[in-house]
Amino acid sequence: MREFNGDIEDIIRNRKSCRSYSDRKIGNDVMDEVVAMLKDVESIASSFRLTYLAGSGPGGKERVGTYGMISGASDYIAVIARREGNDPVEIGRLFETAVLHLADLGLDTCWLGGSFNRKDFEGRLDIGPSEYIPIVSPVGYGKERFSLLDSSVRAMVGADTRKPWSELFFHESILNPLQKEIAGDFRIPLEMVRLGPSASNKQPWRAITDSKGCHFFLSRDKGYGLRTYDLQLNDMGIAMCHFELTAAQWGVAGTWVNGPHPQAPAEWEYVRSYII
Structure with missing residues (x-):
């Protein structure tokens, strides 16, 4: 697995889920690093694969369904897993590794495990009859200030509260x-x-x-x-x-x-x- 550029403690502490995205595009150099990193993560996975879905939001040709939980995102990463015999522990561990690498590259993300339209995503990807998409995340540059959407969702789930x-x-x-x-x-x-x-x-x-x-x-x-x-x-x-x-x-x-x-x-x- 590739190394992080920054301090992992700082990356974890500073990363926040982002639901509102600007129209700033990801540059080619950064995109090359993203693609290479996703391949690295996928290479050690046994129960799933990763795919990058570009131009799938308001800034692209088509919009994918996130039930209003994501605004402005055009790119996503998605987990394609076996319907039977997938390993949620492995998926969580390696997808979060990818999410932290994206944060290290200055990119924002937001885990989505229930608030997205699976059929909508699956219709845009090449998946087999025994596969499905359990997890996705938008990828991009968040707006400079938290939107009302971000603030409302964070308040609803108590996102800044942690158990002792x-x-x-x-x-x-x-x-x-x-x-x-x-x-x-x-x-x-x-x-x-x-x-x-x-x-x-x-x-x-x-x-x-x-x-x-x-x-x-x-x-x-x-x-x-x-x-x-x-x-x-x-x-x-x-x-x-x-x-x-x-x-x-x-x-x-x-x-x-x-x-x-x-x-x-x-x-x-x-x-x-x-x-x-």
């Missing part, structure tokens, strides 16, 4: 909330997890640390985001992306595994462990 460490992170047992001040090498990676975007800002990730590493769990909102695609497992992929990229920058080498993990509440779903 005491609700999300624990050491060895959920009876022992992890304090930021004693989290050691995991302090910055976990803070970047906490700041991550999630569907409807549900923030479903939970983590328990121990001497072996950091173990991630999903605290699911029952029935949420399951109709066509598991948005909350996708959110876990976003959390893993933020964790691993930040850990790598801070020299905390590790590997994702499915393996032994601390005991957790019955309603939590074990996802992965980052073993150091």
Whole structure:
């Protein structure tokens, strides 16, 4: 995977979802980097592929349906996944990697997992009968100031609100909330997890640390985001992306595994462990 030009912590902290776009076009040099980056991300994916859809909004020849949630965007990136056997954790992890690389290039994006017309997008792309599009994002340059649309949606979902460490992170047992001040090498990676975007800002990730590493769990909102695609497992992929990229920058080498993990509440779903 290609390296970032900027500091990953700064990129994560500064990136905001953008729903209103200017008519500024993406230059050829930047577009070449975007295409090359998407190919890099796609090369390590096992359950999906990525495609770039140009000129598909008000500035292009056709408009794709986003139910009024996006304004002014003409270009999109889309995930094309298998209808059966896709991996929302992998999709979330790698699509967020792409989103952060786009931010590193100065481009704005906005995750869309439910508020877009799948048939509209699928009608413009070459997809097979066993494939569908679970995730898309506009790509471009946002307007200099947040629009009423941006402000309204952010206020509706509480986009700037994050759960405290005491609700999300624990050491060895959920009876022992992890304090930021004693989290050691995991302090910055976990803070970047906490700041991550999630569907409807549900923030479903939970983590328990121990001497072996950091173990991630999903605290699911029952029935949420399951109709066509598991948005909350996708959110876990976003959390893993933020964790691993930040850990790598801070020299905390590790590997994702499915393996032994601390005991957790019955309603939590074990996802992965980052073993150091």
